[in-house]
Amino acid sequence: MGRPSKKEERTEQVLQAFQRCVARYGLDGSTLERLAEESGLQRSLVRHFVGNRDDLVRLLAERVVSRSDAQWQELLQMLPKQQAVPVLISFLFDYDASDPELIQVVSSLCFASGQDAYLQEKMQAWTNRFIGDLATILKGDYPKASKKQRDAVAFGLASLYLNLDSLVSLALVSQYRASAKLAAESLVASLKA
Template identity: 55%
Template sequence: MGRPSKKEERTEEILNAFYRCVARYGLEGSTLEHIAEESGLKRSLVRHFVGNREELVQLLVDRVLQQSAAQWQAMISSLPAEQRPEALLDTLFCDQYSDAEYVLVIESLIFSAGRDPALQQRMQQWLQGFTDDIAAILQADYPAAETATLAAVAYGIVSIYFNLDSLAPLGMNAQYRQPARTAAGYLLERLQQSPATAETH
């Protein structure tokens, strides 16, 4: 396998810098000047290696969603065969797996999606897939639970998870990590309280 080309190396450096800028300034605030400064390259070189800002945004979205999907599938695969919902919550709300920078980038993409129909569609698919996967994990342990209840609990878990690391700029995500895990656990209890579900346990 050959060494990466200079273009590949520079593109990687620029995308890493753009990623950090989006977490810090948001997508709209991540100007070419900010990206050039963060990457240690001149603005002209940024444009030379990745094109205009629209092309750079597309590269970043592709990268973020691909990495997100790979990491999410790896995490699902690592869950034990039994008590998967509880293990899922332990993993989602574990400090070891916390990635506030990633959450801030995702939230910035969601915010910007309101002005970009193509980005909006991609972020809708990403969120729906994330929520559907959690609902499927819950359904395996609570097969008698109603579909609407499973969807509501899955959405609640997703909401708590992203809200937690969105507090990183306030320096409060560590403070609320355990309460967030507890709140997500209360949602699982809602499934356990279903009369039909209780009969299967």
């Protein structure tokens, strides 16, 4: 009887190492040599377990989007059925749950999507789901507001949230958190008019 396959374990090891590399060096700077060093595997084994560079980038995008979606779904499950928007704004802007490594990876994937149709589709879908979910939550609390208004506010909330996250590497999140929350509340208040 042969020994059990280590493919799943090694693939996860490589993806974790690739995520750390991308956070540090960006996609272009995350060479197979750096990845091999970070993962503790030979370069040939890295390729054996994850395939070529395109395969590796796609696996990373799938991993990041899948984990992000799972966390987002958990948050959505915690929202009350009524008056969900104030709780949502608190979740988005009161807590420092930012993961600087993940933020860098998402930024790198979004930047690279301009040159990779698969990445572009994946990151567009991820962004559109987020904004669409925000619009749905807004509809629950503000059913009389027009769809156009709710969509605009959803986009504004997403923009504020993602921009606040982008300030993590600059160590400016705490400085602008209260302003981002106030801006988000102001956007939502426009739906009452």
